[in-house]
Amino acid sequence: MSEPLSIAVLGCGSRGRTYSRILATLPSRYRLTAAVDPVEARREAVGGLSADESILRFESDEAFFAAGKLADVLIIATQDSQHFGHAMAALELGYDLLLEKPAAENLERCEEIDRRARELGRRIALCFVLRYTPFYSTVKQVIDSGRLGKIISIRTHEGVEPFHQAHSFVRGHWSKAEGSTPMIVAKCSHDADLLCWLGGAPLASISSHGDRSWFRVENAPPGAPKRCTDGCPVASTCLYDAHHYLAGKRRWLGMVMDGWEQADDATILDFLRTSPWGRCVYHCDNDVVDHQVLACELSNGVTATHTMTAFDCGRAIEIYGTQAALKGGEPYKEAGAPELWLRHHATGAIEPVEISRPSDSGYAGHGGGDHGLIDALDSLFRGESALPPGLDGLAGHRLAFQAEKARVSRQRVTAQPI
C-alpha cells in the first residue's frame, strides 16, 4: 500500500476545519502535517486532530512558507481575496493544491494561477464539492450513459434561501464584491462549473441580468433600528431577526463565531450587539445582488440557463436530450416528486433514477460533496486518473466572471476561444 498523501491546511476556518476533520477519519490514506491560522483556537482545532502532536502549527502564512514544502498537497481555505497570493507562493514551493473556490477575486488572476501551475507542472483541484455528491455524480453518469440522447440544453436553479442570503451575502463575508467576489462567482461558481462539466464544453457567449432588489434601506420596516438587538418593532415577524441565531438558526454561528458551541445566550447576544451578524438586513453596507439570471451558449452549441435567487431554497436541474429529459433536485423532492427522474420522449414514461448514498451519516456536508471531495483527493493527485497540470475547473470560473461582466455592462459577452 502506498504512503498516505500528506496534507497541510492554510486557513483553519469553517472550510479548513471541515476538510481536516474528514481527512482525520481516513488515516491510512491521508496524513495532516501542518495547520496555519492566525487565530489560535482555529489552528488548534486542526492541529489537535492528531493525538501524537505531529501536526505542525503556524501562526502566519509567512512562517509557514518560510518552512519549505511540508506536504504533498496544500489545502488553501483562506478568504477569497487571499487565494491568489497563497496559491502563487505555494506553487513556487512545489505544492499541488486543493484550492477553495473562487480561485481568485478576478478572472485574470485565475488565469495567471492556471498558467503558472502549467509552467511548473503542478495540479490544482478547486473545491467544486457538488461534482462529488451522489446526486450530481449520478446526473453525470446518466448523461455519459447516452440515455438522454444528444444533450441540447440545460436549466439549473439555485435557491440560496432567504436567511442564508442574509447571513452570508447581506451581513457576512460575501456581502460586498470588493474584497471578495461578485455573488454569482461566490455562490454559483459551483453551478457555473456544473454547466461546463455536464454540458461538456466551455462558454461561447453569455447574457445576464440581476440586481439587489430587496436588501436595501428603502425596504426597511418603519422604525427598524440599525441593529436587531436595539429593539425592533417588527422583530417577532421578521425573517431575518438576529435573535433567530439564539434558536433555530444557531448552527449558522459555527461559521462566524469562535466558541459558539459552548456559548450561552448572553454571550451570543453580546456577539450580535457588536458583530456584523446583528445588523438589520435593510441597514447593511451590502452591494451584491439578491437575484441573477444567466443565458449561455457553450462552444459545442448546448444552451444553458441558470437562475440564482435569494427567495427559494435548494438546487434543481433539468437536462433536455433528444431521447429523454432528466429532471431533479431539492425543490422537486420537497414537493413529493422523486429526487431525480427521466422522462422518455418516445413513451412519455417517467422513470425514477436511483441515487446511491453511503449510509455514513458523516456524509452530510454539501449533500455529501465535502466527504466525496476528500475521498477523491488521492486519485486527483496521484495514480492513473490524476489531474493534468493546471487549474481544473477554470472553465466554470470563466463562465461565472463573464456572467458578471455581462450583467454589469448589460451586454452579451463573447468568450475568447480556449
Ligand SMILES: NC(=O)c1ccc[n+]([C@@H]2O[C@H](COP(=O)([O-])OP(=O)(O)OC[C@H]3O[C@@H](n4cnc5c(N)ncnc54)[C@H](O)[C@@H]3O)[C@@H](O)[C@H]2O)c1
Ligand atoms: N466549496 C464550497 O462550497 C465553499 C463553501 C463556503 C466557503 N467557501 C470558500 O472557502 C473559503 C473559506 O471560507 P470559510 O467560510 O472557511 O471562511 P473563514 O473565515 O471561516 O476561514 C478563513 C480562515 O482563514 C484564516 N486566515 C486569515 N488570514 C490568514 C493567513 N494569512 N494565513 C492563514 N490563515 C488565515 C482566518 O483566521 C480564518 O480562520 C472562502 O474562499 C470561501 O469563499 C467554499
